[in-house]
Amino acid sequence: MSISAEIIAVGTELLLGQILNSNAQFLSREFAGLGIDVYRQSTVGDNRGRIAAEVKAAMARADLLVLCGGLGPTEDDCTREGVAEALELPLVLDPVARAQLEEQFAGRPMTANNLRQATAPSGSVILPNPRGTAPGIFIDHGGKLIFLLPGPPRELTHMFTNEVVPILRSRGVIEGSIFSRTLHMAGIGESTLAATIADLIDAQTDPTIALYSRLGEVDVRLTTKAAESQYAKSRIDSLEREIMSRVGEHVFAYDDMTLAGALGTLLREKGHTLSVAESCTGGLIGHMITGEPGSSSYFLGGLTCYSNDAKRELLSVSDRTLKEFGAVSEECAAEMLAGVVCCFGSSVGIAVTGVAGPDGGTERKPVGTVCLAYGSASSHRTVTVHLRGERAAVKERAAKEAMRRLLLWLKEDEPR
Template identity: 45%
Template sequence: MDIRTEIIAVGSELLLGQIVNSNAQFLSQQLAEIGLNVYYHTVVGDNQNRLKHAIETAQKRSNVIIFTGGLGPTKDDLTKETIAHHLGKSLVIDQDALTNIEQYYLQTKRSMSENNKKQAIVIEGSIVLKNDYGMAPGMAIDVDETIYMLLPGPPSEMKPMFTQYGRTYFYEKLGFQEHLTSRVLRYFGIGESQLETDIQDLIDLQTNPTIAPLAADGEVTLRLTAKHKSEEAAIRLIDELETKINERVGQFFYGYEQTTLFQKVKELLLAKNKTISAAESLTGGLFSQHLTSLEAASQFVKGGIVCYTNEVKKNLLGVSPLILDDDGAVSEKCASEMASQIRLKTNSDIGISFTGVAGPGKQEGKPVGTVFIGISTNNSTNVYPLHLAGSRHGIRNRTVKYGCHYLVKLLQGIE
């Protein structure tokens, strides 16, 4: 079967530019991974006639049509009603979904308004996709050799639903012949153009696997994609290319797929049985927030101090007033003292500190982008100076990523 996939996002907020269609991006990545060719994205508003027109157009050119949005409780939410009507199907209550919704209201101790029941309605004959993070279930139905899949609009519900249940549906339904295998390699500390220059000959020669570089948020990724009748052979092709690439730029490589630098730090802290605490001036809690957002954080994060003012640096963290007076808060000495103090005060194996100038203006006469990261262990304390460009937001984000980068190097060196 020649698969021609189309993604239809339903929602006037997209046509008004209030939000970006990140759902289409996510689904496109997912579908590329499982080998479904996506030929069109469409966005249409919460309007029955135009949605109907979009469905008719899609049906003529696509045989897998994935909808996001319009499954909610309000009158604007028209997706399943319009598709059901188009397919000549009726709508029925799904008992499991209804129970799930009632459960949600019990748990949050709020009263359920009547229109919420609308979310438990599904197209008759469809396979219901459970919503583990919200109320409206998804569904999939195959009519006249065309698959219609309906997913909720909020990314926090749609993404896990597709990954968990949507992918499986396609695997079982379509039984793929040629294996398309992809692997994403992640790099930090090297720019995109430098990385591309270093592997230019490999990029020029690419056919199978292909190499697709992408830069975002100070990181560079390479997506390697191989096609082969045998999945093993496809994986072997990728393995070989990865080895070749990392012989050149392996020092900047830190992980695969969606792994973040924070996950890598977590993994290494757990493996080496170490704990960490952070003293954050410039970054104001950003580093701790990222680490504690990971499950089981209490096994490797003890805590930290957000020492945004010099008063807190002195009184709570114990930085010497002399350092603050002579060198200033944005200095190598202050970063060093912050890192060792937070380690001692929290009884952690590692203390890390972040101080610098996020902007918009200079601070202590030091230009925007001046950054010092301190890392302290019971053996030694090192300070890494950086000069970063960009917005306040960008500087803070790249600072915590550099912190992770240095931690990864440190932890990898510990037996």
């Protein structure tokens, strides 16, 4: 049974921008994994009339509705009341919820407002909340399934996994499976990628293809619904092969793997150690690489040399190179690479020097000009790239491009 879901977050603090709506992300991700399509998320304040209007509108479109927040004991919490109004059901005191609440309060004084937490629209099923005082509520309203969950994320996630999912399974809402694979790419823009695989995107039916871009990266997600996992895998494999044949050099990792993680895995596999010489990236490459747990097994360290003096004295870049080619040159990058590999005694290295902007650009070397060197002391490559964006974007793109190039070198060019 394929059904559509909507998520309604309730809370004035969300409308004031005081907190991030992480519940909507959690619920959406869980539903995607369970094969349930979420067509809409919305957020309304703690206002009974607006909650009721939102629920009515959503019920006209969706089969499954999850509301989160507004179940607390204070006056402004009125999700129960709003839902009861929308469904035209009376709110009744639920004996099970009352008993649970009294048990949780054992000894401590309970206010009239606390008791409101034990009310629910007539015909509801109460969902226990071991992590807080507000119980959840489940309503089957003529086949439409409605869940009211508490707002605090640790209460909501626990109740979702332990109460909501079992109910959805018992109703046959969750069945079969969804398979997906994400290809992470760098060194290619979203629009160039889209143009390169336009025919595949146009022809997509099953698997589907979705592109997501981040600064300096593009993700391609291939998704298929299938009853049988072997069949699903072979369909995804075949589409992936076609994409790889066109843009394979840009694919650096799959699914949850990051660029730094993919690079780290390969370095470890090949028994390499790494050091980095940074100028315009200012330490970002080292920061990204050390974001991976266990990176100390291959990352020895880095030298960030912002000034020419430091490049000369600490990385042994020659005076002649700085004068003849300048600090932003492939020649300088190559000497920085040799210098840092020697300093740390690492087997491979990365060196980056460029113009991050907003100042420092010239006609010949405008902002965004970045020279990279990567490889080992005995065998390295250099390249000049032109990156767009402001200072932060140039830094991030440069760091990612340098890491992608070293990854490719390790896969393809490294002397055997």
